[in-house]
Amino acid sequence: xxxxxxxxxxxxxxxxxxxxxxxxxxxxxxxxxxxxxxxxxxxxxxxxxxxxxxxxxxxxxxxxxxxxxxxxxxxxxxxxxxxxxxxxxxxxxxxxxxxxxxxxxxxxxxxxxxxxxxxxxxxxxxxxxxxxxxxxxxxxxxxxxxxxxxxxxxxxxxxxxxxxxxxxxxxxxxxxxxxxxxxxxxxxxxxxxxxxxxxxxxxxxxxxxxxxxxxxxxxxxxxxxxxxxxxxxxxxxxxxxxxxxxxxxxxxxxxxxxxxxxxxxxxxxxxxxxxxxxxxxxxxxxxxxxxxxxxxxxxxxxxxxxxxxxxxxxxxxxxxxxxxxxxxxxxxxxx
Amino acid sequence: xxxxxxxxxxxxxxxxxxxxxxxxxxxxxxxxxxxxxxxxxxxxxxxxxxxxxxxxxxxxxxxxxxxxxxxxxxxxxxxxxxxxxxxxxxxxxxxxxxxxxxxxxxxxxxxxxxxxxxxxxxxxxxxxxxxxxxxxxxxxxxxxxxxxxxxxxxxxxxxxxxxxxxxxxxxxxxxxxxxxxxxxxxxxxxxxxxxxxxxxxxxxxxxxxxxxxxxxxxxxxxxxxxxxxxxxxxxxxxxxxxxxxxxxxxxxxxxxxxxxxxxxxxxxxxxxxxxxxxxxxxxxxxxxxxxxxxxxxxxxxxxxxxxxxxxxxxxxxxxxxxxxxxxxxxxxxxx
Numbered sequence: 194x195x196x197x198x199x200x201x202x203x204x205x206x207x208x209x210x211x212x213x214x215x216x217x218x219x220x221x222x223x224x225x226x227x228x229x230x231x232x233x234x235x236x237x238x239x240x241x242x243x244x245x246x247x248x249x250x251x252x253x254x255x256x257x258x259x260x261x262x263x264x265x266x267x268x269x270x271x272x273x274x275x276x277x278x279x280x281x282x283x284x285x286x287x288x289x290x291x292x293x294x295x296x297x298x299x300x301x302x303x304x305x306x307x308x309x310x311x312x313x314x315x316x317x318x319x320x321x322x323x324x325x326x327x328x329x330x331x332x333x334x335x336x337x338x339x340x341x342x343x344x345x346x347x348x349x350x351x352x353x354x355x356x357x358x359x360x361x362x363x364x365x366x367x368x369x370x371x372x373x374x375x376x377x378x379x380x381x382x383x384x385x386x387x388x389x390x391x392x393x394x395x396x397x398x399x400x401x402x403x404x405x406x407x408x409x410x411x412x413x414x415x416x417x418x419x420x421x422x423x424x425x426x427x428x429x430x431x432x433x434x435x436x437x438x439x440x441x442x443x444x445x446x447x448x449x450x451x452x453x454x455x456x457x458x459x460x461x462x463x464x465x466x467x468x469x470x471x472x473x474x475x476x477x478x479x480x481x482x483x484x485x486x487x488x489x490x491x492x493x494x495x496x497x498x499x500x501x502x503x504x505x506x507x508x509x510x511x512x513x514x515x516x517x518x519x520x521x522x523x524x525x526x527x528x
Numbered sequence: 529x530x531x532x533x534x535x536x537x538x539x540x541x542x543x544x545x546x547x548x549x550x551x552x553x554x555x556x557x558x559x560x561x562x563x564x565x566x567x568x569x570x571x572x573x574x575x576x577x578x579x580x581x582x583x584x585x586x587x588x589x590x591x592x593x594x595x596x597x598x599x600x601x602x603x604x605x606x607x608x609x610x611x612x613x614x615x616x617x618x619x620x621x622x623x624x625x626x627x628x629x630x631x632x633x634x635x636x637x638x639x640x641x642x643x644x645x646x647x648x649x650x651x652x653x654x655x656x657x658x659x660x661x662x663x664x665x666x667x668x669x670x671x672x673x674x675x676x677x678x679x680x681x682x683x684x685x686x687x688x689x690x691x692x693x694x695x696x697x698x699x700x701x702x703x704x705x706x707x708x709x710x711x712x713x714x715x716x717x718x719x720x721x722x723x724x725x726x727x728x729x730x731x732x733x734x735x736x737x738x739x740x741x742x743x744x745x746x747x748x749x750x751x752x753x754x755x756x757x758x759x760x761x762x763x764x765x766x767x768x769x770x771x772x773x774x775x776x777x778x779x780x781x782x783x784x785x786x787x788x789x790x791x792x793x794x795x796x797x798x799x800x801x802x803x804x805x806x807x808x809x810x811x812x813x814x815x816x817x818x819x820x821x822x823x824x825x826x827x828x829x830x831x832x833x834x835x836x837x838x839x840x841x842x843x844x845x846x847x848x849x850x851x852x853x854x855x856x857x858x859x860x861x862x863x
Binding site: 420424439440441442456457459460461462463464465466467468469470473 | 755759774775776777791792794795796797798799800801802803804805808
């Protein structure tokens with residue numbers, strides 16, 4: 194075993210758009226597990242938009258990362274040393290390991306991953322937090338009914354792709370919004386969306402009109418993870434009684450979006466908008482996995498990964514999320 | 529009986545702030561009821577913010593008033609001619625009569641008012657649509673629990689005054705926002721609010737800070753009927769899991785308010801915001817009246833009316849709503 198581990202730490206807090214210089218790649222001494230602990234070697238690190246929030250120290254629902262500390266994040270990896278009999282060496286686990294090549298965690302803080310179900314990286318995507326976010330928001334807040342229309346932005350992303358496919362399986366008319374013609378083609382041809390709009394080909398008014406055409410019966414559920422101009426185009430197309438699960442606002446994470454918002458359509462159309470954070474709902478993980486894992490195994494629910502090699506490349510890869518340059522769930526394959 | 533009736537009609541659609549010139553007072557021939565119909569002489573006409581929406585022909589949840597037609601509105605009055613045996617002459621009824629001194633309505637379209645319960649004008653306020661709006665939004669959407677903090681704007685208005693008193697009876701810490709020191713004194717001393725802030729004595733930042741002081745445990749329910757700067761001051765003070773029943777946006781009804789809104793706090797605090805229109809919920813009227821009428825009769829729930837004499841004065845009285853010049857439920861005593 195190497196005697197050093199690699200961390201990617203937060204070097205400074207960004208103002209506005211984050212940059213690669215906000216991170217630092219450092220070598221540290223290889224840690225050893227104490228009683229009840231595991232040493233996990235990371236195989237995949239998840240990169241997710243919420244991490245931008247942890248880089249800032251403004252008000253948030255979670256504690257910011259301290260300057261000089263490793264960035265937070267979910268990993269999947271191998272147990273390479275164990276002082277907990279319940280999780281032997283060789284077990285594949287997922288945990289909040291952070292941007293680290295190796296991490297010590299209590300055995301109670303890991304979830305065991307079965308490599309027979311699907312490639313282990315899916316524990317960070319379709320069968321992990323993003324998939325659970327999609328499943329929970331769509332079903333527990335969106336309450337889609339067969340024949341209704343569901344719109345989801347970031348349609349080929351880790352969350353949006355699951356939202357759209359689950360909505361289609363529920364018998365809904367599903368319209369995606371994505372950032373390129375290539376992504377839209379994937380949403381329609383590979384994921385089975387009924388339609389997909391490339392928001393970069395539209396201004397606010399024409400996106401509103403294109404949504405009206407793509408959603409001839411109006412919008413019943415808008416799964417919100419973007420905010421800004423896309424939301425503004427959706428609002429006038431909402432049906433009476435529409436539901437908006439709100440799990441992210443990527444257009445705002447770097448502070449640049451100040452689009453004014455008119456609540457009038459939420460009143461006129463009796464809309465319910467509900468913010469949620471999936472980490473509040475660990476009890477929803479078992480029913481999520483019971484429903485979605487078989488769909489992944491059978492191929493009814495497809496997923497796409499955007500895999501970047503090398504932990505040292507995590508910072509530049511992470512920044513692609515905010516330019517919409519990832520295509521599928523963004524993960525880093527670690528050493 | 530006079531052989532003419534008086535109507536107040538919509539003369540033209542306002543752009544921006546409405547004015548008295550948008551209305552016209554006209555005399556028409558006294559109508560006579562057909563089979564199954566009643567002739568009702570109006571005693572009180574309700575004036576409510578939602579009527580501003582009916583003056584415009586933009587997208588709305590309700591059909592606009594046609595140019596030259598009487599303005600819509602709830603009335604309470606006496607049946608002075610009847611061709612429906614179930615509702616004899618002399619009955620006091622409430623109905624959607626419009627801004628009219630006399631109106632023909634089918635007997636099926638009235639609700640009988642019992643003058644023994646409370647003064648009949650309360651059928652337009654605390655025991656009518658505004659009271660039901662308060663009761664429904666607070667209980668069915670706000671779900672206040674004893675010990676929680678409830679904030680309501682337009683605190684001495686027809687809706688807000690009922691929201692605050694019901695919340696207080698539910699054991700909540702209740703903070704009002706109103707537009708004068710006199711209104712705030714009424715909210716605290718007569719209606720039993722724990723505190724009330726005069727928003728005209730604050731800018732956005734100081735209102736936010738004053739709310740923080742008045743709500744030391746944060747805000748669990750914000751009953752929204754105003755929008756704009758008040759909402760902006762409330763958002764950073766919301767607790768995790770807060771609920772926002774949204775029944776009105778008076779700051780926007782005349783089109784002048786374009787305050788940008790950041791949805792971030794709704795996500796970070798997992799807030800549920802739900803728009804509702806009370807006319808969707810007629811089934812909620814009986815439980816509302818069963819709970820609230822005894823509270824009014826016993827004096828546990830107080831109400832204040834702002835009574836203007838003369839149907840011809842309805843236009844100028846109506847406009848006072850948007851300047852916050854009414855003090856209590858605004859009604860017109862007719863003829």
